[in-house]
Amino acid sequence: MLQVKNLQKAYRSKQVLHAIDFAIAQGEIVGLIGMSGSGKSTIAKCIMGLDKPSGGDILWNDQSLLKWSARSSWRQDIQIVFQDPRTSLNPRWTVRRSIAEPLRNYGSATEARIVQLLLEVGLDERYLNRYPDELSTGQCQRVCIARALALKPKLLILDEPLSALDVSIQAQMLVLLKQLHLSQQVSYLFISHDIAVVSELCERVLVIEKGTIVEDTTAIRLISEPKHAYTRKLLADTPTFPQFNQ
Ligand SMILES: Nc1ncnc2c1ncn2[C@@H]1O[C@H](COP(=O)(O)OP(=O)(O)OP(=O)(O)O)[C@@H](O)[C@H]1O
């Protein structure tokens, strides 16, 4: 479905991504982990068309995303959820309006569809007229996920979607993401620092170090036989995996 080929990005003289190659098949959940500044969000921005690659190509069902106009239909197919749900929502908009907005652009913002989306993320019609500051951070993130799912995307990019949430809320959100993957038949590119969360949610994991993918493997193999020194360091830094901490 998605193919990232030899993707490169430089900001002025600073090379942030070096020849990134990976693919995501329909229905897959792929994790992307690496330290702060390693280039994870830059990959997400390039896929979303929010940033322009310096080289390489990004294909969506064999068509280059870099050549299509901004209003092409693939924009519905790939959606993104960011780390901080409060800054992703307009504080002056009700939940109804935030979720209706993407639907309105494509002509199907019915009340029934908005409520259906709220139910899918574990909220209900009581939230329709609320504003972001009347919601918890976790509820805001649920609204952001509902908004991202409104146009029935095939791929959802989740850029550290749990980092702003309390640990107990993180566990609930993981359950929700697993449910939505099944009910919505949507693939995820799940970006995280947290190797424990990634290994629980993802089938395949990419490890990025300083703009280079150093490991592309199954979640099981990542934990049982990490190949790269950097992966072992990430594991050692994770309290769940003390066996690597020596
Ligand atoms: N607009 C920009 N202009 C200049 N440099 C940038 C820009 N955006 C990102 N960078 C740099 O690119 C590098 C990669 O940033 P990126 O945001 O992709 O990292 P990340 O892996 O998402 O980190 P984090 O885990 O902290 O979110 C960093 O060194 C960052 O400073």
Ligand SMILES: [Mg+2]
């Ligand atoms: Mg980032």
